[in-house]
Amino acid sequence: MFGQLNKVSLRDIWPHEASDFTPWLAENIEELGKALGMDLELTEQEASVGDFSLDILAKDLGSSKAVIIENQLTQTDHDHLGKLLTYAAGFNASTVIWVSEAIREEHRQALDWLNQRTDSETSFFGVVVEVIQIDNSKPAFNFKLIASPNEWQKNKKRQTQRNSISTKGEKYQNYFQALIDILRHSHKFTSAKAGQPQNWYSFSSGISGIAYGANFAQGGKARAELYIDLRDHDKNKYVFDELEKDKLSIEAALGETISWERLNDKRASRLALYTDGSIDDSDSELETVKMWHIEKLLKIKSILGKKIVPLSKQANKL
Template sequence: MEETDLSHLGQLLTYATGSGAQVAIWVAPEFGYEHAQALHRLNKWTKESIRFFGVKIEVFKKAGDEHLEARFRKVVYPGGWNKQVTLPSGEMPATKRQYYEFFQPLITKLRGEGFADKAVNYFDHTGRFFPSRLDEDTGYAVSFWNNGAWVSLHVRTWDSIERNNRIFDELQKAKPEIEESLDAEWVWHRFGPHSFFTISIRRDSSIDDSSEKLEETRGWMLDQLPKLKKSSIRTWSGS
């Protein structure tokens, strides 16, 4: 399955009218803003007995369960639509499209493995952030920056600079153990006086690399994220 496009919309309408269906359901992993808006307007323009639905499908794995499960989220339904879960309006600029196509398979795999419930844009469009289930402002990120690919732990405790510093200090005490768990170039950065710090690993890479090199980088990110999470979560959650 792939994100929605105009040909899919045309096929949906053709098949629905050809079969005399009164309910049409469009299922896709991503909905473009314009396509979701079109379904919403069809619901407004047609009589009440004819209904259109847009449904986003996500695949995830529950913690401790090896089986994949599907989760369905309503994007369009009679009487409303959820704009927040659609892709940006208009044709994506070429550069933004590069990042989207790189990160989307990574996000799908991480969701399927139960690593995180969602991903949000990070550093505009050059990275993705996976919020912790415990705190929306804390989590893990992958990004391209400064001629490198990065995997990072981000901790933000806006309510307490003291708590932020305590967590960072506790992690630093375990620094040899954490760094030994991953063979990588490490960067520890406390953003004082703000309640924010990052612990990151890096490798040389660019979004303009060859498809083979980008595949290697994606595989590296997928390998490093769970390891970074495992090596840091015990100290972090205990602070």
């Protein structure tokens, strides 16, 4: 009645850690983010820290803070623990992720201890990657979270630090918390779980350097956007210009006019939609803005999501 579940050796899938597993993990960083409840975006592979080289440097789109990822095809060891702390300091990382075939108990305890002793803005994760198959089916991977911040303790620390967050910052945090919860639960739009005390929130598009965004802009305006920053001025302008060539059909599909913001004096560009809205609005007014953000973000993704994939590939060839 049931098939037999088998674990596949990681070496059978990825013979070499540096040349096989690390590139694969970089390409599937969104899946790793889902296991952690984050929207992760790749920044760099083999990022230099003095004489050492970090496997993967990423960014948490929700906070724009650095994330470091060190991976192993074997069980965890002391050498990689030392490297992990070195890289965390070198990149001033807020999130530290250790991915391996197995996590030794003493290393799990070390990660738990670090989570207990560090501030509420620093998190350590231990993740086991496993490959499984049923009978002779195609193998499937799975990320299993083994060590993570104790949310009760982290939340307790946040309460003691609440006074350091302005009243407006707390309003932003509450607004975006509600927004991402609906986008995650009802629309599978994001993996993010934590709102931030800031006037913007970015969401993964699946392409490193291009993100969807919800913002409160100056002048009492709320904005939903496609933000283009491939970390190169010419590449960004290429993607923007190619999209603008299709302006009529994009706006027809969207059902409204887009603000085409090339931002010539800046590296990045964006396509934006605006409505009236301020974080100081009443609760009922903010509820209207939140529903507007959700509607527009879903439309932007639906209409532009497929267009940006080939354009980003072409841009990276420039």
